[in-house]
Amino acid sequence: GASLYFSNVAYVKSRLLQCIEEASENEPVHHLVLEMCSVHTVDSTAVHLLKDIVDDFRGRGIQTVFAMVGPRVMKTFHKAELVSFIGENRFFPAVCDAVQGCLLSGSGKDGLPRLRSALEIAASRDVLPEVGISNCIHQQYTQVNIFVPRAIPGLVELFNSVFVTKGCNVEGAQVDHLHHTYYLLTEGKKLNEGEMNELCAQLHDALQDIFGRPKHSGAACNPLAVSPSHGLALVAPAVAAGTGLAALEEALAAERLRVVAGDLASHGSGRRQLSHPQGLALAANGDYIIVDAGNWRVQRCPVHGAGDCTTVVPRDALVWPYGIDVAPNGDYIVTDNEESLQRCPASGSGECVTMANQGLKNPGFIEMAPNGDVWIAGLDSNAIHRCSADGGCVEVKSATKPTGVALVLG
Numbered sequence: 001g002a003s004l005y006f007s008n009v010a011y012v013k014s015r016l017l018q019c020i021e022e023a024s025e026n027e028p029v030h031h032l033v034l035e036m037c038s039v040h041t042v043d044s045t046a047v048h049l050l051k052d053i054v055d056d057f058r059g060r061g062i063q064t065v066f067a068m069v070g071p072r073v074m075k076t077f078h079k080a081e082l083v084s085f086i087g088e089n090r091f092f093p094a095v096c097d098a099v100q101g102c103l104l105s106g107s108g109k110d111g112l113p114r115l116r117s118a119l120e121i122a123a124s125r126d127v128l129p130e131v132g133i134s135n136c137i138h139q140q141y142t143q144v145n146i147f148v149p150r151a152i153p154g155l156v157e158l159f160n161s162v163f164v165t166k167g168c169n170v171e172g173a174q175v176d177h178l179h180h181t182y183y184l185l186t187e188g189k190k191l192n193e194g195e196m197n198e199l200c201a202q203l204h205d206a207l208q209d210i211f212g213r214p215k216h217s218g219a220a221c222n223p224l225a226v227s228p229s230h231g232l233a234l235v236a237p238a239v240a241a242g243t244g245l246a247a248l249e250e251a252l253a254a255e256r257l258r259v260v261a262g263d264l265a266s267h268g269s270g271r272r273q274l275s276h277p278q279g280l281a282l283a284a285n286g287d288y289i290i291v292d293a294g295n296w297r298v299q300r301c302p303v304h305g306a307g308d309c310t311t312v313v314p315r316d317a318l319v320w321p322y323g324i325d326v327a328p329n330g331d332y333i334v335t336d337n338e339e340s341l342q343r344c345p346a347s348g349s350g351e352c353v354t355m356a357n358q359g360l361k362n363p364g365f366i367e368m369a370p371n372g373d374v375w376i377a378g379l380d381s382n383a384i385h386r387c388s389a390d391g392g393c394v395e396v397k398s399a400t401k402p403t404g405v406a407l408v409l410g
Contacts (some may be wrong), residue, residue: 006045013049020062021075028063031102035095037068037145037179039130047080054086062128065090067098069129071320072180073298078315088268096128130206133196142184142191143170146203148178149211153179162206166199175362261301261309263286269295271308279334281322289332291321292312298344299326300334310348317350318342323365333374334365341374341387356367356387363405377402 004012016032023029042050054064069077069091077083085093092098130147148155156175163170168191172183186195240384262274269275275294283289284302289312298313298321313321313332323335330346334357340357344350355374363385364377377399378384384405387393 002038003041003043004046005041005043009046009049011349012190013053016053020057020060022317028325032057032062032064033067033095033098033102034064035067035132036070036073037147038134038143038181039073040070040174040181043075043079045084047076050082052084061092063102065098066097067092068179073295074294104164129204129211129257131200131203131207133191133200135190135196140190141185142168142198143152144180144182144184144194144203146180146182146207148180148207151178152210153402155210156204157400159203160209162199162202166195166202168199214319215262261290261299271310278322281325283326283371285329289324289326291296291324291334293321296321298334302350306373311346312346313344313352314348314350323363325366325368327368327372331364333368335360335366336377339363341376341393343367354391355389356394358391360385360387360393364402367405375405377405 010027020032057064057085066086074083074091092101104131111325119220129149130145132145133142135142146159153397156173159180159182160170163182168184168186170182171185172309174181174246186190191199193267228341262277274290274292276292277290278293278363279291282287283300288301288303290301290309292299296318297311299309299313301309313334317331318334320333321336325333327333327343332344332346334344334352336342336344339360339362341360341363342352343355344352360376361378361381366374366376368374372389375396376387376389378385378395382398382402383395383399384397384399384402385393386396
């Protein structure tokens, strides 16, 4: 992916100013949407300049919002306190959400337009996928950036089949949860404008078949649903995982579902907030142990579903936590998407130790067996792994982009 750093950041600022000035000749500009899907790394110089840009545009009455910021960049933004400076409500999972939030905003206390909340936006429709294709980002290749609302098995294979159909060769790729970046050539050259338009249309058609219509699971009981606005909900048998926000709100109203952690109306880093929750486990007393991936932490939320959550694995203890289970002694077993399995103490000190790191590629959800073995879904290794307490891991079954694993004992 592209980088925003000291040698190109001045050019970016000058181009933004030029675009604002040109647009202002026709009508006043109130919002600037920065789509960050292709940016995978940001250095300190770029962070300082982004602060200057946001501050400068605020003085002009222009609100800057960000869309499709990847997890690595978002982590840098949090460390530099850029998120708190800009405002968490100014970050959106997709460009269309950012645009809707801007167009339908009102007047805020600070004199700037007030963005619609995540609940207001998500209530109007589910988050949709985004596709961007450009010859300007990479010097050698045509770069394809794809954002998907949720990670599901088989997406890489789907995209590759579309590329093959259009006569494209994939020269490189980077898949980071919800963000896919592919570097393409056709007959040794970048795609021309017509080829890019055709490819974009076919990718949109393929994605619409998956995400464009609500899909309902036939399972009798599915234990977990994550709302589009980043809240976490445990689901009663009548509600299927993966439904949209409207279905969740209907289930809440009918008391078939209750929120036990997080907030359907907002996401953030507060004690009662979550951001992109992933793994879920239950403590011995019934408390909910939740991987709060967007905040790079693990939260323990009370079983009664009210009150503050406690951080049991703090920010920076892990690079990108994902799956989790609880050991018999109360320790937290967590997969870290830097290709390792970590054991974090029940005390909450955050002094995690590596249990295993060989053969694990983008490890996903996990389950611990009674004998202490940990079974792991390897998202990028295309296999189910079993890791013993001594740190040795073996592949027990091949699978295409597995996201979860469960043990049936009996």
